[in-house]
Amino acid sequence: MTTFATDTATVFSRELRPVLRDPFSVIFSMLQPLLFLALFAPLLPDTDGGSALQWFVPGIVVMSCLFGTSATGSNLLFEIQTGSHERMLVSPLSRPALIVGRALKEIVPMFAQAVLIVLVTIPFGFELHVGGALVALAILALFCVGLGSLSYTLALAARNTEWMFWAVQQTLLFPLLLLAGILLPIDEAPEWLRVASHLNPLTYVVDAERALFNGELVSATVGYGLLAAAAVGVLGLWIGTKAIRRASA
Amino acid sequence: MTSTMIRTSGLTRHFTVKKRTVEAVRGLDLTVDEGELVALLGPNGAGKSTTLRMLTTLLRPTSGTAEVAGRDVTRDPRGVRARIGYIGQGNGAGHSQRARDELLSQGRAYGMTVAAARARADELVGSLDLGAVADRVVSSLSGGQRRRLDIAMGLIHAPELLFLDEPSTGLDPQNRANLAEHVRRLRAEQGTTMVLTTHYLEEADQLAERVVVIDHGRVIADDTPARLKAAHAGDRITLEFDHEQEAERAEARALGIAEGAQTERTGTRLEIRIDGGARLTPKLLRGFDEAHIPVASVEVARPTLDDVFLNLTGRSLREESAGAGTQERAA
Ligand SMILES: Nc1ncnc2c1ncn2[C@@H]1O[C@H](COP(=O)(O)OP(=O)(O)O)[C@@H](O)[C@H]1O
Ligand SMILES: [Mg+2]
Numbered sequence: 001m002t003t004f005a006t007d008t009a010t011v012f013s014r015e016l017r018p019v020l021r022d023p024f025s026v027i028f029s030m031l032q033p034l035l036f037l038a039l040f041a042p043l044l045p046d047t048d049g050g051s052a053l054q055w056f057v058p059g060i061v062v063m064s065c066l067f068g069t070s071a072t073g074s075n076l077l078f079e080i081q082t083g084s085h086e087r088m089l090v091s092p093l094s095r096p097a098l099i100v101g102r103a104l105k106e107i108v109p110m111f112a113q114a115v116l117i118v119l120v121t122i123p124f125g126f127e128l129h130v131g132g133a134l135v136a137l138a139i140l141a142l143f144c145v146g147l148g149s150l151s152y153t154l155a156l157a158a159r160n161t162e163w164m165f166w167a168v169q170q171t172l173l174f175p176l177l178l179l180a181g182i183l184l185p186i187d188e189a190p191e192w193l194r195v196a197s198h199l200n201p202l203t204y205v206v207d208a209e210r211a212l213f214n215g216e217l218v219s220a221t222v223g224y225g226l227l228a229a230a231a232v233g234v235l236g237l238w239i240g241t242k243a244i245r246r247a248s249a
Numbered sequence: 250m251t252s253t254m255i256r257t258s259g260l261t262r263h264f265t266v267k268k269r270t271v272e273a274v275r276g277l278d279l280t281v282d283e284g285e286l287v288a289l290l291g292p293n294g295a296g297k298s299t300t301l302r303m304l305t306t307l308l309r310p311t312s313g314t315a316e317v318a319g320r321d322v323t324r325d326p327r328g329v330r331a332r333i334g335y336i337g338q339g340n341g342a343g344h345s346q347r348a349r350d351e352l353l354s355q356g357r358a359y360g361m362t363v364a365a366a367r368a369r370a371d372e373l374v375g376s377l378d379l380g381a382v383a384d385r386v387v388s389s390l391s392g393g394q395r396r397r398l399d400i401a402m403g404l405i406h407a408p409e410l411l412f413l414d415e416p417s418t419g420l421d422p423q424n425r426a427n428l429a430e431h432v433r434r435l436r437a438e439q440g441t442t443m444v445l446t447t448h449y450l451e452e453a454d455q456l457a458e459r460v461v462v463i464d465h466g467r468v469i470a471d472d473t474p475a476r477l478k479a480a481h482a483g484d485r486i487t488l489e490f491d492h493e494q495e496a497e498r499a500e501a502r503a504l505g506i507a508e509g510a511q512t513e514r515t516g517t518r519l520e521i522r523i524d525g526g527a528r529l530t531p532k533l534l535r536g537f538d539e540a541h542i543p544v545a546s547v548e549v550a551r552p553t554l555d556d557v558f559l560n561l562t563g564r565s566l567r568e569e570s571a572g573a574g575t576q577e578r579a580a
Contacts, residue, residue: 002360014354018345075345083339087402090305090335091358092327 007094011101015075016108026109029071030116033064037117040183041124051125058209059182061117062140062202065110069144070173072106073151077158077165099152099240106148107141114140129215135222136212143205143229146236153236153243180206204228254410254442255281255304259313262299273299275466276313281444283409286436288457289446290554292566296466297446298338301414304444305335318410331359334408338415341399344388348379348398351387352405359406366405373401377431393424400431411435413445417452429456450554450566462558469561474554482556483511484526486533488519489546499542506536517545522556 002010019026037060044052079085088098114137118128151169158165177183179193180202186193197203208225216222260277263270274296281287289297302308304317306326314321320328342351349370356366374383377397382390390398396419403411413432417425429452435441447453453460454474462470462477470477490496496519500512503521510523523529527549537544558566 002358006360007358010354010357013357014343014346014350017347017350017354018343021347021350022345079343081339082344083337084341084343086307086337086339087335087341087355087399088358089307090330090333090337091355092330092360093358 002092002094004094004097007097008101008104011088011093011097012104015102015105019105019109023112026068026112027116029068029109030064030113032067033060033113033117034120036060036063036183037121051127053121053124053126054214055185055210057117057121057126058136058213059206061114061136061213062180062206062209063177063182064113064117065106065140065144066147066173066177066202068109068113069106069147070151070169072102072148073153073155073169074162074165075155076102076152077155077162080155080159081162095244096241099149099244100237102152103145103148103237103240106144110140110144111137129213132212132215132217135217136209139205139208139212139222139226139229142226142233143202146229146232146234149236149240153240156243156247176200176202179203182206201228201232205232252283253280253316254283254285255279255315255317255444257304257313257315260300260303260310260315261312262296262303262308263311272466274303277466277468279461279468279471281442283442284436284440285459286432286443286457287445287459287461288453289444289461289463290448290450290453290558290566291446291463292448292564295448295463297448297463298414299466300463301335301412301444301446305333305412306330332409334403334406334411336399336403336411336413336416338418340387340395341402342387342395344386346387347384348387348390349374349383351398352383352401355402356405361406369405369407370401373404377401378427392419393421396420396424396428400428404435407439408441410442411444413443415446415448417447417449425452432456448566450558454554460554462554462561464558464562470557477554477557478552479524481560482552483522483524484552485550485556486521486523486526486530487548487550488521488544490517490519491543491545493517495542498540499537499544502536502540502542503533506533527551 037056041053041056044056076085118126118133122128154165154168179186179197179200181197186197189197204224205228208222211219211221257277257279260274262274263272277300289300291297299308303310303322304315306322306329309323317329318332320332322329342348352370352373353363353366356369357363361369374380377400379394379397379401382394387395387398396416400416403413417428420428432443433456436443445457458473460472460474460477461468470481472480488499490499493516496514496517499519500514503510503512503519507521507523507529510521513520530547530549534544534547555566558564
């Protein structure tokens, strides 16, 4: 007999397999963040902390996770249309496992992309603090799982209307990205922008990533980031689980 | 001893589309015993898929009950799922997956160990002739290969009850014959109970021992193909004449010879429907000869399930399925 844990493992490894068989797909989805890195980083002035990369790279790591993970629902959308999602719904797999397993898989490409970004930037002066970076990625993983689950929820809601999925995803993605201060700092932004930024959970995650990647392990910033990421993770999974239960009624 | 595999009572499903209620399945009462091979036959939109989707726990019934493999579909959906196999209208394998990988994860989903799933996958790859493509990505497979993979996935856990929704759609004649062969073998060797839907008359006729004819969400007939034909449709004798008025005289004469025959005349052609038409034809021809009505040609056709459907509904299944192709939904 299967359990929630074994079902989740089944779904997780099914999702992961194409990625492992074709690792190049991971790189493909991070072309855009790498492009931003190449075009933006030279524009930023170096700070007293050191290279501008120290500020910019953690943001790009988050961005790369954001791009890949927010689009991941399109895989499910496709499987809803072809019939392979239906085939899994007829199997005894636990309903929550169908979402949780998929969402957990997002951690793997996120991690691979982060490692790649760091490796690419070290020769250009990015200074790596391994301990901090690992904690940073653990926090980002929580966020990633929640975001992935939300992306799958969007796919379940969009069902046969593919354009709807992309319209919502694109509409939410860029404001989220800009308001979190990933590309440009928002310290000197007008009041309303700063308020909006404070309402964005991603802002706290990005701030925490910056602190951690700079080796600052224990601080309020890190605490808030952890809290925000965990909240997104839990809330995302909860919403996703509800959505798949309802969709299969 | 045979036990009941499926028992539905008043099974009903409504959909609401743009504030209008579509009664897709209306009060279906169906009993299927262990080992039966049943075809649900009906035109597009008859409610076949909706019925199957309720029986496989994909859709909740609006009302009524269904017990499948001894479990209630609403109260114990997981119990039902663990005992059945389902090959849907679409393709079950993920496009970015490799065929064999999908077989393995399907086995895992049904609680098989990795070793058992692997052994069973090898077996199915062999018997469904998938060896050449098993390690390829699904998106590179042809339609027929994908369909065979679907079948392999549906069989991985050797279910005692298997549902197939339009299994032969998109298959060329050769693959269709292969599929039929596989279904027969499964039935003979494993005693698997099977319920399949189709809008192909020949398929229902050749494959199933029992045909349930569905129209507008209701069962309108339920029997073996032979008995359905015997009860609902006679042989069809088609006669051609050189002149219209010969056909006219022949019709009157035929009605005198063959009691209870139904005739239909169009121009120089006369169509007679009657039971035992093949035996009657020589007698008819002698009668025409005596009345000096020269017959240009004669053809005797055994009844088809289409004749049954025509008799029951006044519509032809053939025309409907040809015309309604666009209505078909993946749902
Ligand atoms: N998800 C759905 N939403 C709305 N209407 C549906 C849905 N699924 C099926 N229907 C309608 O129910 C009827 C029966 O459909 P279906 O069971 O797919 O027929 P069949 O499989 O016999 O072709 C059709 O009128 C169809 O349009
Ligand atoms: Mg159908």
